[in-house]
Amino acid sequence: MSHAVIARLSAPLVWRRPKNMARKLAEFGATEAGSALDMLRASELCPDPRLRRIFLRHALDEARHARLFRHAADQLDPRARHELSSRAQSHQRLRDLYAELGAEAFLAFVLRAEQSGEGHFRALVNELGRSEPELATLFLAVAKDEQFHVAYSAHWLTRLAGPRRPARIRAERLSSLWLAWRRAGRQIGERVSWVLGVLLYFAVLPPFALMLRRLESDDPGWKPARSLPSSIEEARRQF
Amino acid sequence: MKVLGVSAYFHDAAAALVEGSEILAAAQEERFSRTKHDAELPLRSIRFCLEQSGLEARDLDAVVFYEKPLRKFERILVSHLRGLPRGAGQFTRAIGTWLGDRLWIRDEIAKAVGCPKDRVLFSEHHLSHAASAFFSSPFDSAAIVTVDGVGETATTSIFRGETNSSGSKIELLSELHYPHSIGLLYSALTAYLGFEVNEGEYKVMGLAAYGKPRFLDALASTCRVGSNAELEVDRRYYSWSRSATQSFTSRLEALLGPARTPGTPLVLPAAPGSAAERYADIAASLQAFTELYLLSLLEEAKCRTGESKLALAGGVALNAVANRRLIEEGPFQSLFVQPAAGDAGGALGAAQWVSHVLDGAPRAGGLKSALLGRAEDPAHVARYLDDCHIPHRRFDDRGALFREVARSLASGQVGAMSRGRFEWGPRALGARSILADPRGPSTRDRVNRKIKLREPFRPFAPAVLAEDASRWFEPVPGREDLTTAFMCSVAPATLEAQRELPAVVHVDGTARLQTVTKEGSADLYALLEAFRDETGIGVLLNTSLNLKDEPIAATVADAYSVFARSELDFLVVEDALIERSTA
Numbered sequence A: 001m002s003h004a005v006i007a008r009l010s011a012p013l014v015w016r017r018p019k020n021m022a023r024k025l026a027e028f029g030a031t032e033a034g035s036a037l038d039m040l041r042a043s044e045l046c047p048d049p050r051l052r053r054i055f056l057r058h059a060l061d062e063a064r065h066a067r068l069f070r071h072a073a074d075q076l077d078p079r080a081r082h083e084l085s086s087r088a089q090s091h092q093r094l095r096d097l098y099a100e101l102g103a104e105a106f107l108a109f110v111l112r113a114e115q116s117g118e119g120h121f122r123a124l125v126n127e128l129g130r131s132e133p134e135l136a137t138l139f140l141a142v143a144k145d146e147q148f149h150v151a152y153s154a155h156w157l158t159r160l161a162g163p164r165r166p167a168r169i170r171a172e173r174l175s176s177l178w179l180a181w182r183r184a185g186r187q188i189g190e191r192v193s194w195v196l197g198v199l200l201y202f203a204v205l206p207p208f209a210l211m212l213r214r215l216e217s218d219d220p221g222w223k224p225a226r227s228l229p230s231s232i233e234e235a236r237r238q239f
Numbered sequence B: 001m002k003v004l005g006v007s008a009y010f011h012d013a014a015a016a017l018v019e020g021s022e023i024l025a026a027a028q029e030e031r032f033s034r035t036k037h038d039a040e041l042p043l044r045s046i047r048f049c050l051e052q053s054g055l056e057a058r059d060l061d062a063v064v065f066y067e068k069p070l071r072k073f074e075r076i077l078v079s080h081l082r083g084l085p086r087g088a089g090q091f092t093r094a095i096g097t098w099l100g101d102r103l104w105i106r107d108e109i110a111k112a113v114g115c116p117k118d119r120v121l122f123s124e125h126h127l128s129h130a131a132s133a134f135f136s137s138p139f140d141s142a143a144i145v146t147v148d149g150v151g152e153t154a155t156t157s158i159f160r161g162e163t164n165s166s167g168s169k170i171e172l173l174s175e176l177h178y179p180h181s182i183g184l185l186y187s188a189l190t191a192y193l194g195f196e197v198n199e200g201e202y203k204v205m206g207l208a209a210y211g212k213p214r215f216l217d218a219l220a221s222t223c224r225v226g227s228n229a230e231l232e233v234d235r236r237y238y239s240w241s242r243s244a245t246q247s248f249t250s251r252l253e254a255l256l257g258p259a260r261t262p263g264t265p266l267v268l269p270a271a272p273g274s275a276a277e278r279y280a281d282i283a284a285s286l287q288a289f290t291e292l293y294l295l296s297l298l299e300e301a302k303c304r305t306g307e308s309k310l311a312l313a314g315g316v317a318l319n320a321v322a323n324r325r326l327i328e329e330g331p332f333q334s335l336f337v338q339p340a341a342g343d344a345g346g347a348l349g350a351a352q353w354v355s356h357v358l359d360g361a362p363r364a365g366g367l368k369s370a371l372l373g374r375a376e377d378p379a380h381v382a383r384y385l386d387d388c389h390i391p392h393r394r395f396d397d398r399g400a401l402f403r404e405v406a407r408s409l410a411s412g413q414v415g416a417m418s419r420g421r422f423e424w425g426p427r428a429l430g431a432r433s434i435l436a437d438p439r440g441p442s443t444r445d446r447v448n449r450k451i452k453l454r455e456p457f458r459p460f461a462p463a464v465l466a467e468d469a470s471r472w473f474e475p476v477p478g479r480e481d482l483t484t485a486f487m488c489s490v491a492p493a494t495l496e497a498q499r500e501l502p503a504v505v506h507v508d509g510t511a512r513l514q515t516v517t518k519e520g521s522a523d524l525y526a527l528l529e530a531f532r533d534e535t536g537i538g539v540l541l542n543t544s545l546n547l548k549d550e551p552i553a554a555t556v557a558d559a560y561s562v563f564a565r566s567e568l569d570f571l572v573v574e575d576a577l578i579e580r581s582t583a
């Protein structure tokens, strides 16, 4: 439901202008590439042969999605991928989710993420079916893969967790809430340091700046030889 | 003394573990985290180094960070203050990241490693580069030159290194300071040419071969070189000291023409009068300017040290084309370049500095092999392939495997090999490599088609049996070139190579060769021998096992994932052979 609403609301903003579309597709590409890495690592770490096989297949699906999205982004605007912010790309740095969570919690996480992904892409198919038929076809193909990912992770979660499955899913909801909260906390932290930085910049630093400008210049010449740290004691210093 | 070196928070994070003169393990974080140029604290590389050497954190005598963080912080502060009131946004962002983790690096490292805080030491950025070059070289005494973008404040340094019966020492003779930096100038023009900084420099080097240096004078007017290799960058053209996002100004565009938009196609060889021709000419001019500057820098280093041998490191030392010219025309008899010459290499150098200089460990002949990374357990590989139902054949006999691979390559197949410990440094040296027969005019296109998405103007490199090298590539008469074992220089191809091996010869008639010895890489050496038995030629085309924009493979899953997404004909992982026809 919420996916449909979001798709409806975002359509005029995102899915009408090639530049914005390209950016969105590039972001999707980065996300899919990130999940491909998570799944690939899971396939290496998981001891169950059947699960590891299915994780590998899942990884290759996500890698294919990444390629499709990036290709579509490049078609619309070759700059989009280069301009992706480092934050949008940073979640590519995997956290070894499988190692952190263990098989059951990992599957609960995958189930939730894939459900959300499938919902999102199906909503976009509905929204863009007429205005962007090619993209809608792409999203539909991807949504079908996500459907398979939902199905297998649901199946395996039941199989491994049995009666604990509802608890696992509840815990996963909590943990993703917690993750979101942590992200918010981090953003608040960044804001605070930004405010501090601005204060420092305008209130405290100008006198020093004037002094420095008078004292030193960016002298382009060779600096004289100086001695390097020569003992463990000196090497402890950070300056 | 067991010393762990760590580099992080700038370009390429890495960890290296040294005991005495032995490098027990060294790896760049991107291989594990699968994020290109990952600069975060290298937790996985640290864990790998400990596991590889069977040590616990408490066994470490010291953990050394590759630079002095507060000195760097001071440089960033000061350069912002000078720029006041411009760059407020950049300043506040920088403060944020520094307050976030970098100012607490001692605690962060102690926590990450699990060691007491007083074991954490700090080297200096250029000293770490210098130590990595000198202590990895076979030289007892040498000039050491380090050139990169910027460390704490230094951008270019001249050292002298010496090892004698009383121990080893490194002296700093002189240095140039930020913002005057040939490395940052190269990066600024890399950005101008529409490539990603810290990634596209190789592409600029490849592009340069297609151009003529007709902008050399124009470039020289933006950056003055003094008679003793002093460097003065003109701030009217370059803005890296004032902006994190824009390193050149509109004035540079007025001088050279509009900058290239990233991602736009670049068709080469370029049509006369086209924008592509201008970009290739600018790349060629930049390359020429850099080479001329480095030559004058070497003269200065020779003059200040009186040494006959040179060890080189820092990001600029990865410029293989320049390195050849330094060997041919420079004042030194011998040249060594450390394979991880960029910031990753600082982790190794910091550890070597503590071990040899502070602790007085004796030396043992220099770096013989760059295979210092993680190896996959063959049993794990076998089980992974079985579990994932990936059809493959297993070979108990390495000779039989390599004979089969050599036959496939000779018949025109393109395959990959992932065996043993992976490489230290940015280059694939045969442990995680895509390989092909270098003969025949169509090979280059075939490889490009099978692994896709690579800029077609970038050359492929040859791996050659060391004893056959002079048949195919011109050595420098009277000079000792210690850079080819790690692919750190180019050489002109002989007439025979130009005729027989077109796939590995660049448009300018050179090749970035790797000379392969048994000591350097037993597997690649044996495969080259098998290929020579098959074809009479001990040369293979060698390129890294990855797809575009991804780090080189580390594990069996990484390698298989490249195979599955490309059209490679086969993949060797440890003793298993996976073939496209059956996979």
Ligand SMILES: [Fe+2]
Binding pocket: A032, A061, A062, A065, A117, A142, A146
């Ligand atoms: Fe997906």
Ligand SMILES: [Fe+2]
Binding pocket: A062, A114, A117, A145, A146, A149
């Ligand atoms: Fe999925």
Ligand SMILES: [Fe+2]
Binding pocket: B125, B129, B148, B149, B150, B151, B314, B315, B342, B343
């Ligand atoms: Fe550096």
